[in-house]
Amino acid sequence: MDINIAQAKPRxxxxxxxxxxxxxxxxxxRGKPVVELRVIAPSDAPQPFDWNALTVLVSEQKMWTPPPGYEDMSFVEYLRRTDQL
Structure with missing residues (x-):
């Protein structure tokens, strides 16, 4: 559908x-197309955060490997103990 700005405003x-x-x-x-309205593809919409995937990554330690001496603590605990959080 083609429409000019004046016709488009109230509609x-x-x-x-x-x-x-x-x-x-x-x-x-002025007779030249300047804007096109179309639906945004669903893949362009933000996706919800996948907490399950994060849990799997953390449990498999693919996200963070603690430095020597800190193997027994979580990433957050490490940040707290080293005054980074």
Missing amino acids: LSELVERAESGETVRISR
């Missing part, structure tokens, strides 16, 4: 809904 909500339904909406200024 913005409608145009967004049309874009969400998959239609591409082009907004023109």
Whole structure:
């Protein structure tokens, strides 16, 4: 769908809904397209943090290997004991 800015202003909500339904909406200024409204692909949306993956990495010690003398403590405890946290 092509529409000029003056026509688009009062219909913005409608145009967004049309874009969400998959239609591409082009907004023109003086007859030349300047903006395109389209739905953002789901893969572009932020993904929730995967706490399970973090737990697995930490339990397998793939994220942090303690320096000598600190093997028996967690990363957070190490930071606390060395005044870094």
